[in-house]
Amino acid sequence: MLIEAQGLTKTYKMGAVDVNALRGVDFSVGKGEFVGITGFSGSGKSTLLHLAGLLDDPTAGSLKIGDTDISGLSDHEKTEFRLRRFGYVFQDYALVSELNAVENVYLPSLARGEDREAAEKHAIEMLEIVGISGRADHLPSELSGGEQQRVAIARALINSPEIMFADEPCANLDSVNSRNVLDLFRKVSEESGQTILMVSHEEWHAEYFERIIRLHDGEIAEDKYL
């Protein structure tokens, strides 16, 4: 298994009140799966994604990625993990506004130590894959929402991540652009064997997922392959 979580728990302390965002969930995800994390607002979807994506630490429970027990990693090792093995896509795209599309895409390659020329060439290939190489020199403010999200996906994919974590990537997109993103994700998981965990509250997205993990009040209410 690529991801193995046992008893994964997240409790937020809000003054005297404990908010149990995740109440000890068990799940495992294999290589190449395209998994939709669904459920009502506040059910714990983003929390689960952030824990599995090493963007936050659990209050209790264990998490293994491949052979690595995450609890044994230092902060530096977690950063390396995120940079080299994971990619992220968020609903607000999270692009750097001063950098054009191609520069945004090759940022993670520079962080990995690739030289700029090679990184730029690679980034243009990625923009071709997501279908917007013609907009390579545009700033985010000069791109539509759908185009910005495709730049963000190219950036997430440039380091060939083993796992892509996407938190409501279609939230700000119309249905045509949402389908473009979902088609792209499915292609990536089928052709490159990349594993994708995607948070979504849209029922119709299920037609693209291979599996659904449905959360309810911090627990797994349903876990099924489609």
Ligand SMILES: Nc1ncnc2c1ncn2[C@@H]1O[C@H](COP(=O)(O)OP(=O)(O)OP(=O)(O)O)[C@@H](O)[C@H]1O
């Ligand atoms: N930083 C935080 N501090 C306190 N409580 C939090 C924090 N983040 C989330 N929560 C609470 O934890 C619970 C789960 O939140 P989470 O964001 O994971 O849900 P979600 O299913 O992703 O919701 P949505 O669909 O609305 O984004 C909610 O009750 C939320 O209010």
